[in-house]
Amino acid sequence: MRKLVLVFVLCFSSIVFSQKKDKVLVTINGEKTMISDFKRVYEKNLDAIDSEEAKDVEKNLELYINYKLKVKEAYDIKLDTLASYVKEMDGYKNQLSAPYMQDTTFINKLVEDAYYRTKYEVKAKHILVRTPKIPTSKDTLLAYQKIMKIRDRIVAGEDFEKVAEETSEDDSARDDAKSGRKANKGNLGYFSAFKMVYPFEDAAYTTKVGEVSMPFKTRFGYHILQVDSTRISKGELEVAHILLNDKSAKGEELINSIYDKLENDEQFRALARKYSDDTGSKSKGGKLRKFGTGMMVKSFEDAAFSLQKEGEYSKPFKTRFGWQIVELIKKYPVESFEKMKGDLKKKVKSSSRAALSEKAVIDKLKKKYTISEDKKAKEIFDYKNVRTIAKDSLQAILLTINGKEIKQELFIDYIQNRKNMPVFQLFEDFKDKEILAFYKENLEKTEPEFAYILKEYKDGLLLFELMQQKIWNKSSKDTLGLKNYYTTNSSKYDKEYDKIKGEVMNDYQTYLEKNWISDLRNKNAIEVNKKQLKKLINSYNKK
Structure with a gap:
């Protein structure tokens, strides 16, 4: 019985498509349901209905009204405030919002790139200038200036391997007498997708053969690389x-x-x-x-x-x-793109490059939102012990996103256990996080499809809880009522109660639900637009 109710919920959840000539079909206590609303629900399931009787428009409208009345009752008795309901909805909302946090087009491009970089290998050599684990802006600038001077030497004609052996801070570039390891002089051999950290891989595959890349940053520091050749992957x-x-x-x-x-x-x-x-x-x-x-x-x-x-x-x-x-x-050997697409997408989403897709979403939001930073409030970044500032001194507005004000206190909470980056960089990460959080909080207002699916799940969950209280629990716990129902309707049963208890319980649930629906209809004002209903029926009869 529970399964049937959940199926019904899914069948009669709606996605409203606005139409220019849309008319009101049903009004319940002043709340209007448009023809397009009901049509979308009804047509959504026509292919799954195997009898003409079940396709009857009037009967389906009656079922739809019953569904709306039950959901209204669930909200009236505040089932949506139950702790278990709130927890379930929070989890589902996070799950449902996840795809919106990723740029699908960008993900698809990363998957295509990953296939190309799986099919073709690149041979490169590099030079590294390291930065501290927690670099200051000065550390970063000095490392960049150093790697640029090294690059200038190679562009001017010096041999890459010779310069790598002399300047690279990757220890493998030089001989190690202690271990007997020979210098690779920056040579990394051939590699393909997912074998290097993504910024390195990307630089290697976007630099032409024979050319020296511009400096790029990884978690190790700044690199330059030179591509020697490419070849079809050996698999x-x-x-x-x-x-x-x-x-x-x-x-x-x-x-x-x-x-x-x-x-x-x-x-x-x-x-x-x-x-x-x-x-x-x-x-x-x-x-x-x-x-x-x-x-x-x-x-x-x-x-x-x-x-x-x-x-x-x-x-x-x-x-x-x-x-x-x-x-x-x-x-x-490397298989076709179609065969590898699914696995590559999983790899992309579980790798560091997935963050690039989220960053693409954030970059779009930055262009769309009105975002401001308060320079005066940002002066706390210069404090040596910024994490120890008293909270009552952190009430200034640090950041505003589309009118939402974010205080210094929230940023300091964010950085308490993040000590692996300088404060100015942590602020940029914090800002990105808050932009994405604002987008997520407002998805129901900005993404109609998200709002409709979330409403569908909300109502379905409420109806399940309501049916449990009103019908299922009552039929299983009300032993006396169940036996009285059997006695009253004994003429339609040909076996003793104990032998057909399950059948009797199903019938009793139907009986309870029928009476409940009758009560709901009596206490709610329901008005069906007969003229529009007739037009709707005629439109389906013509088809």
Whole structure:
């Protein structure tokens, strides 16, 4: 019974489409329902109705009026103030508003970019000038000026790798005598989408081959990069390997003997379980997780991607981890956009680039809203211990968004546990948050579709609670009333009460609801515009 009521709620929730010649169809206690309102509800479900009787316009209008009366009753007895209802609505409102916090067009563009950057790999080298974890505006300026001077040297003709080895604050650019690591001179090899932090990826894919980018910022500091080449992605591989940590001649001798065993048709998996020093993979016969370019050391990657056929294995080779042999299990080439679109969208939405979509929404709102900042109120930013200022001294208006005034106190609350950024930058984040919050608070006024769907859910939730109180709980707890109903209507039942209690309860619920509806109709003023109803019926008969 409850399920049927919820279905009915969904069927008779409305989305009003204004029409130039719209007329009033029903008036309940002075509240008007337009023809377009009812038509939208009625037509929404015609395809799901399988009988002419169920399509009857007058009968559907009566059901719709009943629904409106029940919802009105729920509001009259203030069910919308119940704590459980308020909590449920807050959760649903957050869920419903989430898509409005994202720019769909922008998200789609990010997904298309991600596919291109999955299909094509880019090879680049970079130079990094670090900034402190909590940079001041001076720190940021100095780092920018430093990286610009470095860029000027390269643009003037100096070799990028030489300058990288000399100036980059990425330690991998120089030799490390302690670990024996050789300098990469800024070279990062080939990479594709989601392999680097987004600003780095974006700079690499938007810089032409051979050119040096302008400085760009990541959480590490300022970078410049030079793109060496692009190529079609090699996709991903699934491989198994055998690793011997012993890099000496003895290790080489053993890896060669293992290779000879493979040549004599011994199973790769069995040999991996027996000999491999990789504790994470040996129990699985040396099997590793699927990977693409840029995820393994270069010598391992080169050996793996050189294999062409499933089951083919490499000759022994040496990496910084030791002696290895790798076997190809399966190749995973890049699939079509249509096949990858769903997964890419999930990746985009769960990655840092999703914030760019939210930022796109905020940027649009900034152009639309009237936003002002009070310079005098912002002077607190200069206080060394700004977070310790007494609240009674923080009552000045700091920010105004379309007339909504936001005091200094709210900003100080915001930054209390955010100490990883300078105050001036935190203010920009705070302002963006408040702009988005204002938009969210006013969605019902600015987004009709949101308002209608939210109203639909509100009314449905209220009706569920009302039906529970008026019908379902009463029919299950009123044992005497249920038995009296059975006794009064015993002529239509051919079995004892205990054997058909469920059937009797359903009938009793119908009986209670019928009487309740009758009471509601008696205490409310309902007026149906007969002329417009007749026109409406005729319009459907012609179809």
